[in-house]
Amino acid sequence: MAHEIEAIQDPGIPPHVHRKADVDPVAANQAERQVAILFLLSAFGTLLFIVSYVAIPDDIFVFLPVMGSTNAHQLFLGLGLAFSLFFIGIGAIHWAKTLMPDQEVTVQRHEFRSTEEDRSALVKTAKEGAAAAGLGRRSLIKRSLGLSLGLVGLSPLLLLRDLGPLPGDSLTKTSWKAGTRLVTDPGERPIKPEDLEVGAVAQVLPAMLPGQDHRVLSDIAKDAVLLIRLRPEEFNLDAERLSWTHEGIIAFSKICSHMGCAVALYEQQTKHLLCPCHQSTFDVTRAAKVLFGPAARPLPQLALALDSEGYLVAKQPFDEPVGPSFWERSS
Incomplete structure (x- = not known):
């Protein structure tokens, strides 16, 4: 049942x-x-x-x-x-x-x-x-x-x-040419040596060409330069690199040679530039030699001179590609 x-x-x-x-x-x-x-x-x-x-x-x-x-x-x-x-x-x-x-x-x-x-x-x-x-x-x-x-x-x-398209070799070239004036960023104001005090640091860009009314964002990124003023006796440079400075003013690419971050921190006491992304540290007195961190080479130095009106200009373009080395392999 x-x-x-x-x-x-x-x-x-x-x-x-x-x-x-x-x-x-x-x-x-x-x-x-x-x-x-x-x-x-x-x-x-x-x-x-x-x-x-x-x-x-x-x-x-x-x-x-x-x-x-x-x-x-x-x-x-x-x-x-x-x-x-x-x-x-x-x-x-x-x-x-x-x-x-x-x-x-x-x-x-x-x-x-x-x-x-x-x-x-x-x-x-x-x-x-x-x-x-x-x-x-x-x-x-x-x-x-x-x-x-x-x-x-x-x-x-x-x-x-x-x-977007592949960058080709555009990352290896900047807008800096012989005679290009350094202008403030922001402001687009040309700079004279007396505008910078000892210990001062400023971000500068190349002056825009006649008829150019705006900048391309990618050009701003790779053209950015840090301008730093020391006492001339504080430099530890060879004769050629010393000739690229003017009255204690030295210029380096702001783009870190490790991964392309902006080198944005300057320690006035130690004369060191610091990349905040991976802590690569560069010695300003020795042509941005790498002191610490993963960066494999110094920051490229921009040679400086004065034009006929007393404004700071680039003596010549960068003599090496700016930014990390993989930019050169991007093409």
Whole structure:
């Protein structure tokens, strides 16, 4: 009696119901075409994304009743990527629900580390499952899925274009030329030696060329120079490097030779320049020789002179590339 009650309370697993595509070849072919259409819609979305990114200017606007005036470039980029990802997901779900194997499988609990026999059996089962999924028989799905996955993979690659072009050798060249005036940053004011007291430090840039009304941000970064004034007897330089100074004023690139950070800290008592990123320390009195830290070479020194009006100018361009050495390998 107890067994009969238990049997009534536990009806067990309901009988398996076959899907229409499992028993009707026409329904199976129809489902296959539906999956292929969804994958093709995904491919269309990716193509729309690519065309929008390349061909639609970012200053064109369209009017939509719901959204109002909308940037066409951004609108079709979003629609294309949404179509691409949405339909490839819906296609995969529809494929799994209508065409992939539908057998119930009961797996008994076992140790986490399977035996070698079980592992080999798993590989065999996986191969059999891949064959049962119908990729070999359903060439239409296989081709449309390949097209969809192949195109959607181009989307992130295309977005890498926004990182900008490779710098080439532009990082190895600065705007400093012979006779270029040093101007304050900010202010764009030319500097005379008497403007700097002993112990003073100033950030300067090369004066803009005639007709140049603004600076490029990347040029500011690599052109920045630190101007420091010491007493001439405090220098410990060879004759050539000493000739690059003027009345105790010496100039170095502000870009650290380690990783390109801004060398922004000057210790007046020790005459040391410090990079705050990785603590590379440079001795101003010895042509920015590295005293501590990961920097492998001194800061490049800019040779100084005076022009006919008594303003500080560059005697010549930097005689070596500024910044870290990997800038030179960026091309």
